[in-house]
Amino acid sequence: MKILVCISKTPDTTSRIAFKDNNTKFDESGIQWIINPYDEWYSLVRAIELKEKDSSVIIHLITVGTVDTEPIIRKALALGGDEAIRVNADSSDSYYIATQIAEIARQGNYDLIFTGKETIDYNGAVIGALVAELVDLPYVSLATKFEVEGTTATITREIEGGEEVNQVQLPMVVSVQKGVAEQRIPNMRGIMAARSKPLKVVEPVSAETLTSCINFELPPAKAGVKLVAADNVAELVRLLHEEAKAI
Amino acid sequence: MSVLILIDHSEGQIKKSSFEALSYGAAVAQQLNVSAQALLLGTVTNNLSDLGKYGVSKIFQVADETLNAFDAQVYAQVIAESAQLLNATVIVVAQNQTGKAVAGRVSVLLKAGLVTGAIALPDTSNGFVVKKSVFSNKAFANVAIHSAIKIIALNPNSYSVVPTEGTATVELLSIKPKEAKVKIVSVNKISGEVPLTEAEIVVSGGRGLKGPENWGIVEDLAKVLHAATACSRPVADTHWRPHHEHVGQTGFQIAPNLYIAIGISGAIQHLAGVNRSKTIVVINKDPEAPFFKAADYGIVGDAFEVVPQLTAEIKKLKG
Ligand SMILES: Cc1cc2nc3c(=O)[nH]c(=O)nc-3n(C[C@H](O)[C@H](O)[C@H](O)COP(=O)(O)OP(=O)(O)OC[C@H]3O[C@@H](n4cnc5c(N)ncnc54)[C@H](O)[C@@H]3O)c2cc1C
Numbered sequence: 014m015k016i017l018v019c020i021s022k023t024p025d026t027t028s029r030i031a032f033k034d035n036n037t038k039f040d041e042s043g044i045q046w047i048i049n050p051y052d053e054w055y056s057l058v059r060a061i062e063l064k065e066k067d068s069s070v071i072i073h074l075i076t077v078g079t080v081d082t083e084p085i086i087r088k089a090l091a092l093g094g095d096e097a098i099r100v101n102a103d104s105s106d107s108y109y110i111a112t113q114i115a116e117i118a119r120q121g122n123y124d125l126i127f128t129g130k131e132t133i134d135y136n137g138a139v140i141g142a143l144v145a146e147l148v149d150l151p152y153v154s155l156a157t158k159f160e161v162e163g164t165t166a167t168i169t170r171e172i173e174g175g176e177e178v179n180q181v182q183l184p185m186v187v188s189v190q191k192g193v194a195e196q197r198i199p200n201m202r203g204i205m206a207a208r209s210k211p212l213k214v215v216e217p218v219s220a221e222t223l224t225s226c227i228n229f230e231l232p233p234a235k236a237g238v239k240l241v242a243a244d245n246v247a248e249l250v251r252l253l254h255e256e257a258k259a260i
Numbered sequence: 261m262s263v264l265i266l267i268d269h270s271e272g273q274i275k276k277s278s279f280e281a282l283s284y285g286a287a288v289a290q291q292l293n294v295s296a297q298a299l300l301l302g303t304v305t306n307n308l309s310d311l312g313k314y315g316v317s318k319i320f321q322v323a324d325e326t327l328n329a330f331d332a333q334v335y336a337q338v339i340a341e342s343a344q345l346l347n348a349t350v351i352v353v354a355q356n357q358t359g360k361a362v363a364g365r366v367s368v369l370l371k372a373g374l375v376t377g378a379i380a381l382p383d384t385s386n387g388f389v390v391k392k393s394v395f396s397n398k399a400f401a402n403v404a405i406h407s408a409i410k411i412i413a414l415n416p417n418s419y420s421v422v423p424t425e426g427t428a429t430v431e432l433l434s435i436k437p438k439e440a441k442v443k444i445v446s447v448n449k450i451s452g453e454v455p456l457t458e459a460e461i462v463v464s465g466g467r468g469l470k471g472p473e474n475w476g477i478v479e480d481l482a483k484v485l486h487a488a489t490a491c492s493r494p495v496a497d498t499h500w501r502p503h504h505e506h507v508g509q510t511g512f513q514i515a516p517n518l519y520i521a522i523g524i525s526g527a528i529q530h531l532a533g534v535n536r537s538k539t540i541v542v543i544n545k546d547p548e549a550p551f552f553k554a555a556d557y558g559i560v561g562d563a564f565e566v567v568p569q570l571t572a573e574i575k576k577l578k579g
Pocket of ligand 1: 026468491494507509510511522525527529530533543544562564
């Protein structure tokens with residue numbers, strides 16, 4: 014079984030979000046970059062678990078990004094995976110990025126393509142669906158459990174107020190979230206091994222961009238908290254009812 | 261030319277996020293001076309002509325029962341074919357479980373630019389620009405769509421349902437869905453609970469509640485408010501509460517009308533999942549808890565004393 018795991022680089026979760034050049038660009042100064050948590054904790058770890066059960070499983074990581082994504086992909090390789098592919102391109106358009114991933118997916122003939130449910134920066138939650146349609150494969154999103162037996166995948170996915178169990182014949186694309194695996198910390202052996210794992214750099218195929226980001230805004234600041242004394246809970250209820258009209 | 265809005269449903273019922281999408285799509289249509297039409301795949305028990313109240317004049321239904329089971333590949337095919345047949349130039353879906361699985365596929369089939377997580381009506385004064393939430397609700401991006409057909413996936417609880425006068429007519433579309441490759445083995449709904457992502461009010465507990473045995477006060481409060489319950493990440497990680505209650509940057513991102521945080525410190529990753537809530541109430545015994553900075557109302561006090569009183573007072577209010 015061959016698995017392709019999509020890896021994306023995102024700002025650390027504690028990053029101060031600010032913009033520059035007239036709010037047209039994300040201000041990267043002082044930003045620590047991490048592997049998108051959904052890609053690292055769930056998608057990659059689940060792929061590694063499948064390989065631990067069956068050593069014939071091959072895991073390739075893919076990222077679409079410029080050379081500065083390499084530390085992130087090495088970090089991912091330190092957790093596991095056999096080799097990585099970096100498509101040397103940068104775009105905020107998900108259609109463009111998905112086209113690059115689909116190209117690699119077609120060439121590699123993967124049985125399974127894993128993505129995280131979304132990235133924590135652009136929150137698109139869409140790459141998996143785009144790739145799936147581009148390569149014409151079934152897609153199950155928001156998986157909280159993923160098992161595979163022979164060529165049949167059994168997936169539990171989130172639905173409103175519950176879950177649904179699906180069965181799909183491989184090959185397929187799946188987006189994953191919490192529940193699928195438990196976060197792991199890379200160890201020294203993994204970090205050493207990652208250094209010698211192949212990291213292939215390929216140039217992008219030409220692709221359309223259907224959207225472009227014009228500028229960013231920060232939300233307006235809150236007016237400030239109204240504190241109510243702990244022995245006057247009735248006043249809070251009055252405020253919520255009469256002022257906020259929330260209850 | 262028309263705006264086509266997907267009506268999403270589950271167990272025969274139209275989802276709340278779809279009513280929002282209908283109102284939103286109707287407003288987009290008005291802005292563009294075209295008609296607002298809705299598309300229903302499968303069957304529901306709701307009275308369809310009543311949907312005129314949300315501003316759509318016509319509902320197209322592909323009344324094939326097999327479409328009551330969701331397969332993103334099949335849905336995308338039927339939506340794309342319908343959109344072409346109806347000459348839709350804008351497609352609106354809710355950014356819910358269905359929207360997340362299907363919007364991207366339709367985008368590929370129609371070469372239509374897609375903005376997911378939209379939170380406001382598009383700006384059509386110069387091109388077509390949609391505001392969306394980014395950086396886990398810590399900022400917004402204005403994204404221009406360049407393609408002829410445009411798809412907007414609307415964040416739940418971002419656009420208020422605006423009921424109007426009117427009824428809609430229903431017309432059947434004969435589109436043959438392709439065969440589903442996803443087989444649904446079982447559906448497990450947590451009965452009696454308000455789904456978190458659709459809830460108007462959410463009561464949430466953190467590590468300050470000390471242990472799972474103390475969640476009774478949270479549940480009692482949720483009950484009188486008809487609210488959903490949620491929790492912080494460590495609470496789900498230690499299995500005090502189920503994973504599907506975890507909100508935050510790495511859990512559910514929600515935007516209810518009212519979010520009540522009990523014994524939660526307000527870490528930046530937690531706030532990222534809840535800061536789009538309209539009104540935030542924080543109950544924490546530490547006056548320095550960062551959550552107070554993001555709150556509208558707060559009580560500095562012991563949750564075990566304050567919360568039961570709050571429940572009692574709300575009961576009084578509701579009579
Ligand atoms: C990459 C990353 C992603 C993360 N994602 C998330 C996420 O999605 N969601 C999330 O929630 N967290 C997330 N976290 C964790 C986050 O940083 C915090 O650790 C977490 O939110 C803290 O949970 P808490 O507020 O319940 O607990 P604590 O921080 O321990 O706070 C408990 C609070 O309870 C108060 N308290 C104690 N006793 C009482 C009492 N009797 N009455 C009233 N108040 C009381 C205390 O004053 C304190 O403020 C993430 C962290 C990282 C690094």
